Amino acid sequence: xxxxxxxxxxxxxxxxxxxxxxLFSAGCGEKAQPPEPDQPKPAAATPPxxxxxxxxxxxxxxxxxxxxxxxxxxxxxxxxxxxxxxxxxxxxxxxMSCPHGRHDPESGLCEDCGMEAGHSYxxxxxxxxxxxxxxxxxxxxxxxxxTIAAKKHGKTETFHYPLEEGEIVSGPHGTVSVExxxxxxxxxxxPYGYDPEKQYNVVIxxxxxxxxxxxxxxxxxxxxxxxxxxxxxxxxxxxxxQGFVEPTIFVEVEYYLRGAPEEVAFYFAxxxxxxxxxFLAEHYGTYASVDERGExxxxxxxxxxxxxxxxxxxxxxxxxxxxxxxxxxxxxxxAYNHEEEMAERxxxxxxxxxxxxxxxAGDGKLAQGWSSYRNKLRELDESCACLEMDRNxxxxxxxxxxxxxxxxxxxxxxxxxxxxxxxxxPAQTEALF
Numbered sequence: 001x002x003x004x005x006x007x008x009x010x011x012x013x014x015x016x017x018x019x020x021x022x023l024f025s026a027g028c029g030e031k032a033q034p035p036e037p038d039q040p041k042p043a044a045a046t047p048p049x050x051x052x053x054x055x056x057x058x059x060x061x062x063x064x065x066x067x068x069x070x071x072x073x074x075x076x077x078x079x080x081x082x083x084x085x086x087x088x089x090x091x092x093x094x095x096m097s098c099p100h101g102r103h104d105p106e107s108g109l110c111e112d113c114g115m116e117a118g119h120s121y122x123x124x125x126x127x128x129x130x131x132x133x134x135x136x137x138x139x140x141x142x143x144x145x146x147t148i149a150a151k152k153h154g155k156t157e158t159f160h161y162p163l164e165e166g167e168i169v170s171g172p173h174g175t176v177s178v179e180x181x182x183x184x185x186x187x188x189x190x191p192y193g194y195d196p197e198k199q200y201n202v203v204i205x206x207x208x209x210x211x212x213x214x215x216x217x218x219x220x221x222x223x224x225x226x227x228x229x230x231x232x233x234x235x236x237x238x239x240x241x242q243g244f245v246e247p248t249i250f251v252e253v254e255y256y257l258r259g260a261p262e263e264v265a266f267y268f269a270x271x272x273x274x275x276x277x278x279f280l281a282e283h284y285g286t287y288a289s290v291d292e293r294g295e296x297x298x299x300x301x302x303x304x305x306x307x308x309x310x311x312x313x314x315x316x317x318x319x320x321x322x323x324x325x326x327x328x329x330x331x332x333x334x335a336y337n338h339e340e341e342m343a344e345r346x347x348x349x350x351x352x353x354x355x356x357x358x359x360x361a362g363d364g365k366l367a368q369g370w371s372s373y374r375n376k377l378r379e380l381d382e383s384c385a386c387l388e389m390d391r392n393x394x395x396x397x398x399x400x401x402x403x404x405x406x407x408x409x410x411x412x413x414x415x416x417x418x419x420x421x422x423x424x425x426p427a428q429t430e431a432l433f
Contacts, residue, residue, distance in 0.1 A: 208309035265317035304328030330415035364407035
């Protein structure tokens with residue numbers, strides 16, 4: 001096509017193109033819109049968080065190793081149980097103290113951590129080995145270990161618990177004047193290494209008639225031919241050092257009210273509740289405490305009583321109304337009268353909340369009336385739902401000894417086997433009451 005012809009063709013088409021552009025722009029009266037700016041793209045969906053699937057302390061999904069936060073030997077994060085590495089009874093991995101679930105009945109060593117773990121009795125049987133208490137029943141049965149003088153000695157301190165000047169005490173058993181004596185003594189024995197910041201079990205020692213608070217702690221007594229003469233505080237040193245009893249506070253308390261056991265018991269129980277025990281709670285490391293008014297907040301599962309002769313008779317009379325103070329009782333060579341009344345009082349007063357965890361009684365087999373005492377205990381076994389022989393009640397007559405300090409000391413050794421190491425099952429207790 002020639003250049004002239006091309007020019008003529010463009011000239012003919014140009015008007016038509018201009019008209020088409022004008023018509024397109026006009027449309028149906030709508031104006032052309034500028035292009036919209038770019039819109040942000042929607043955010044991508046967030047994937048769900050990773051949930052660890054722990055197995056043996058490692059996540060099966062991501063391979064992360066659990067950091068472990070332990071509670072009672074179990075990790076609160078992954079649920080893994082600690083494989084304990086025991087050292088001195090404490091796990092070096094999780095910090096848990098060994099529960100001493102099993103032990104060798106002869107050596108007393110825990111089968112898990114190797115530490116010494118004595119018997120722990122529930123309803124008369126050891127929860128760790130199934131054994132029952134083996135009580136000494138003859139004079140020469142005292143363990144040879146107690147013939148060895150202790151290398152470490154506890155400390156004794158004497159305190160007075162005062163009576164108001166000219167005080168006259170009165171109650172259901174009459175009125176008694178104590179004007180002749182304005183204070184009474186108590187001797188407190190603390191074990192070697194005593195730490196006032198720690199808590200200790202406490203045994204209240206109640207001496208026989210006419211004996212003061214120094215008599216047992218400081219007098220010399222022959223336990224048996226192999227033991228020789230030993231003071232009460234020295235016997236306690238040996239018992240603790242040889243592992244027969246854990247470090248414990250012993251307190252010998254005197255009483256001076258004269259009269260029948262039930263009369264003396266009324267006032268003595270009052271003094272224990274209002275004066276002696278609050279003093280110990282405030283000044284010594286015990287499980288008890290006092291409130292802002294100075295009143296006792298008792299801890300009966302950590303307090304026991306050991307009475308001898310007339311002291312045991314006094315303890316019998318105050319027992320039914322004092323189980324909120326003491327759960328353990330050793331009543332040696334001192335019985336009670338009015339058997340039916342005693343059984344009734346015990347049944348009415350002892351509760352599931354404050355049970356008798358163990359009541360130990362005993363006497364020398366050469367003592368006059370020992371069999372009568374044993375029979376009284378058998379009657380209580382039959383009459384009292386809260387007491388059962390060989391479960392939380394026992395009576396041991398010691399061969400070759402009489403109503404004397406030898407049998408009483410052996411009775412103390414026997415009772416300390418179960419004091420604070422025995423429990424009367426609360427569930428079964430509730431069912432009985």
